[in-house]
Amino acid sequence: MSVEVYYYSKGGNTKKLADAVAKAVGAAAKDVGTPLENKADILFLGSSLYAGGFDPAVADFIAKYGSQIGTLVCFGSSASGKSTFNKVKALAEEKGVKVYDEFYNCPGHFLFLHKNRPNQEDLDKAAAFAKKVYGVICGGPNS
Numbered sequence: 001m002s003v004e005v006y007y008y009s010k011g012g013n014t015k016k017l018a019d020a021v022a023k024a025v026g027a028a029a030k031d032v033g034t035p036l037e038n039k040a041d042i043l044f045l046g047s048s049l050y051a052g053g054f055d056p057a058v059a060d061f062i063a064k065y066g067s068q069i070g071t072l073v074c075f076g077s078s079a080s081g082k083s084t085f086n087k088v089k090a091l092a093e094e095k096g097v098k099v100y101d102e103f104y105n106c107p108g109h110f111l112f113l114h115k116n117r118p119n120q121e122d123l124d125k126a127a128a129f130a131k132k133v134y135g136v137i138c139g140g141p142n143s
């Protein structure tokens, strides 16, 4: 069972989440500009909200590598509490990619909002989410 963790991050918040997710599932977090070399049974994809949507680099990644992804699992952050999940899910499903029903989203620092977020608790929750999903899909990192 192969697992990959990718992210797009303008300011570093999504990268922090991606590093926590990656550590939890025994992988290394990679920027979406990094080629996906092989098939990934599970691919965790971090994307945060910019002007109500996700960055085009995330769409490019899904278009390019969707056929190599078994199940896509989404996570990210935002200032408003909204997430990119529904939009990423719609795009991925349009490309024939299976998307896991649950996602993780937390507040991310933006201007005067959510100073120091994601904080350690957010990162712990992201890690717990990733471990849980990994366990559900494939029986856990040590199986």
Ligand SMILES: Cc1cc2nc3c(=O)[nH]c(=O)nc-3n(C[C@H](O)[C@H](O)[C@H](O)COP(=O)(O)O)c2cc1C
Pocket (backbone or CB within 6 Å): 008, 009, 010, 011, 012, 013, 014, 015, 048, 049, 050, 051, 052, 053, 077, 078, 079, 080, 081, 082, 107, 108, 109, 110
């Ligand atoms: C250019 C820009 C646009 C943003 N637009 C929104 C938005 O429309 N809605 C929202 O909830 N947050 C918005 N945010 C806040 C980001 O979603 C939040 O800061 C997130 O944690 C950024 O992740 P990053 O540091 O990985 O880029 C915006 C942030 C930036 C930099």
